Amino acid sequence: MKSPITGKEMTLTRERRPMDFRKEAFEVVFHFYRCEDTGEQFTTTEQDEVNMNQVYNQYRDKFNIPFPDEIIRIREIYGLSAAKMSEVLGFGINSYRQYEAGEMPSVANAKLIQMAGDPKQFIEMLKLCSTLDGKTKSKYIHKAQQLAEERKRNIFSLNFEEYLLGNRLADIYSGYRNPSMEKLTEMVVYFSQQLEPYKTKMNKLLFYADFLMFKQSCFSISGARYKAINMGPVPNNFQSLFEYMANNGEVDILTTEFPGGYTGEQFSAKKDRPFNPDLFSEVELSVLQRVATAFKQVSTNHIVELSHLEEAWKSNEKSKGVISYEYAFELNPIL
Numbered sequence: 001m002k003s004p005i006t007g008k009e010m011t012l013t014r015e016r017r018p019m020d021f022r023k024e025a026f027e028v029v030f031h032f033y034r035c036e037d038t039g040e041q042f043t044t045t046e047q048d049e050v051n052m053n054q055v056y057n058q059y060r061d062k063f064n065i066p067f068p069d070e071i072i073r074i075r076e077i078y079g080l081s082a083a084k085m086s087e088v089l090g091f092g093i094n095s096y097r098q099y100e101a102g103e104m105p106s107v108a109n110a111k112l113i114q115m116a117g118d119p120k121q122f123i124e125m126l127k128l129c130s131t132l133d134g135k136t137k138s139k140y141i142h143k144a145q146q147l148a149e150e151r152k153r154n155i156f157s158l159n160f161e162e163y164l165l166g167n168r169l170a171d172i173y174s175g176y177r178n179p180s181m182e183k184l185t186e187m188v189v190y191f192s193q194q195l196e197p198y199k200t201k202m203n204k205l206l207f208y209a210d211f212l213m214f215k216q217s218c219f220s221i222s223g224a225r226y227k228a229i230n231m232g233p234v235p236n237n238f239q240s241l242f243e244y245m246a247n248n249g250e251v252d253i254l255t256t257e258f259p260g261g262y263t264g265e266q267f268s269a270k271k272d273r274p275f276n277p278d279l280f281s282e283v284e285l286s287v288l289q290r291v292a293t294a295f296k297q298v299s300t301n302h303i304v305e306l307s308h309l310e311e312a313w314k315s316n317e318k319s320k321g322v323i324s325y326e327y328a329f330e331l332n333p334i335l
Helices: 045-063 068-076 082-089 095-100 107-116 119-128 134-153 155-165 181-195 199-217 238-247 282-295 300-307 325-330
Strands: 011-021 024-034 226-229 232-235 251-258 262-269
Touching (some): 024 045, 045 199, 181 251, 181 262, 232 300
Antiparallel strands (some): 226 232, 251 262
16 A cells, blocks of 8 residues: 555554553554654555454453344344344344444343343243234244254254354454354365365365454454364364264265375265355355465465464464464465
8 A cells, every 4th residue: 555645655564552442442453554754554444444343343252242143143043124123122123233234232232132042032022022913923932932942952963063163152262253063064065175175284274264254354254263283273173073064964074095004084075065155255255265276286285384384373383272363464475
């Protein structure tokens, strides 16, 4: 970006600084351009969004306020419009739609939204709603009752997925997304179709996709947590996650014996299991494609070497710790 004062190229800079929101101060990795001659600082629209999203994410995390994707999901499970959901919860007619678009709800409204995520509590809310007619109430109560029964039947599967993905609360270690087995599985299906990678490379593809998305938007794609191990960043519980996907018929994992006793596990897409792009936004799809294109001709050994150059791995390798998505801002320019 050129300085509007001197016309010279400016330096892209990142530094930690506090930003205020609703009488709270949050430390963020502030992105800006600096004019070397004048010392003036400038930001683009994209940088403003990244800077503010860091603030909003920390505020939501601190006060346990659901993120927009969760607010959308809670409404969609009942099949309500945003206006009807506002009506049931007693909000202004456009409030729920605005919250889905990213506006920050009050702490009180956030608690009501979270309560609505429990079908049993949502039924009580419907019963108390005085603006819905009896037929409409009965329709949504029936839907909520079906969901409650479905959750009972699938409790083991749900609990197992939560165990594999870790704590379901969104935080900096999940890229401020609620972990989604559905989206992580779809990412694996996508890379299986595009690259047929071995397991070690698949781990790196997932890491780069989630962290690149966070670098651009302050949100990951899948909400997966990543750990630093000897072979580079990997999704936490990756062995069990991949076995779970294969056992559910999402992908095939083929075993190959190499000289020297080494066994390779290669992902292969199933012909009767197409990739579902509808789960992703246009930006998320572009990130998946960008990662697949960048690493299509890169060997497994080379992508491991590249991942070892990332600060995300170097700063966490000794402790084998979970990697903060904040390291996404330091990704090397290989994509």
